[in-house]
Amino acid sequence: MFGLNDIPKFFLAFFLVLPIISILHEAGHVFFAWLMGGKNIKVTVGSGNILFRAGILEVRKYYFWYGLCTFDNLKRNKRFSNILIFLGGALFNAIAALIVIYWIEEKQLDPSLFTYQFTYFSMYYIFFALLPMPYPDGTYSDGKIILDLILYRGVERETIYRIHWSEEKKQWCVLDHNQNLVQAFTEEEQALAKAHEVAQNNRPSRLLNSKNGQEVEVRNYPRVPL
Structure with missing residues (x-):
């Protein structure tokens, strides 16, 4: 007792x-x-x-x-x-x-x-x-x-974000996994900073840079263990 x-x-x-x-x-x-x-x-x-x-x-x-x-x-x-x-x-x-x-x-x-x-x-x-x-x-x-x-879930549900140079807009565009525009910037560094922010806040996620016609992984943000 x-x-x-x-x-x-x-x-x-x-x-x-x-x-x-x-x-x-x-x-x-x-x-x-x-x-x-x-x-x-x-x-x-x-x-x-x-x-x-x-x-x-x-x-x-x-x-x-x-x-x-x-x-x-x-x-x-x-x-x-x-x-x-x-x-x-x-x-x-x-x-x-x-x-x-x-x-x-x-x-x-x-x-x-x-x-x-x-x-x-x-x-x-x-x-x-x-x-x-x-x-x-x-x-x-x-x-x-x-x-x-x-059960083959989790990693496969990663959200993919991209930064992409738009010839039409002449801007660097931050795109979400549905290719929807998150925000556009004139400088690549600004686009990267914003893309890192949204990817980090939406783990698990991957950040890709669609540059020179190729997609290169910039960083991946796995889930956070407690």
């Missing part, structure tokens, strides 16, 4: 153990995103205003709640590569929990409240990360995206 003596244990779990588990989870996504050639990798831990940034890590005010990993321009932007990236978070949590259990069984680590909470909440984190479900904000759990990828 939960009593007053358990309140410090609750704070230990909420403000120390869960953030550590969250960082390990995001590290799994980062590792496989890097392995698949991802660029501009960033990790956000928590929500609210930014407390500090250190390299690829961004820590926010409510550091004990929420986390995500962003990256783009995967060199290996295939179905299996994406499955590994979205599975990476739960995989790192599972490996970390198994290492702690092994150390305890081998008497290399004494069992304690911290180790108990770490293994317990690691399993909790893994379960809800892999449970295939949509979230109220329109995003999906890692498990939902993995299931979509296994």
Whole structure:
């Protein structure tokens, strides 16, 4: 039964153990995103205003709640590569929990409240990360995206944006996946900036440059693992 003596244990779990588990989870996504050639990798831990940034890590005010990993321009932007990236978070949590259990069984680590909470909440984190479900904000759990990828969906639903030189208008046109005009610019750099903005805000997406009669991929924006 939960009593007053358990309140410090609750704070230990909420403000120390869960953030550590969250960082390990995001590290799994980062590792496989890097392995698949991802660029501009960033990790956000928590929500609210930014407390500090250190390299690829961004820590926010409510550091004990929420986390995500962003990256783009995967060199290996295939179905299996994406499955590994979205599975990476739960995989790192599972490996970390198994290492702690092994150390305890081998008497290399004494069992304690911290180790108990770490293994317990690691399993909790893994379960809800892999449970295939949509979230109220329109995003999906890692498990939902993995299931979509296994069923040959997800990567195939990428939205394609293009920048294209229009001889008729003498302008650089940003086009959406239906070839509808988003915006036109006189300078190619302005068109590229706008195209990057709309593609990044509509992941998963690809940005192509239709230049000299050929389409060249400028960047791809995969889904964001949580």
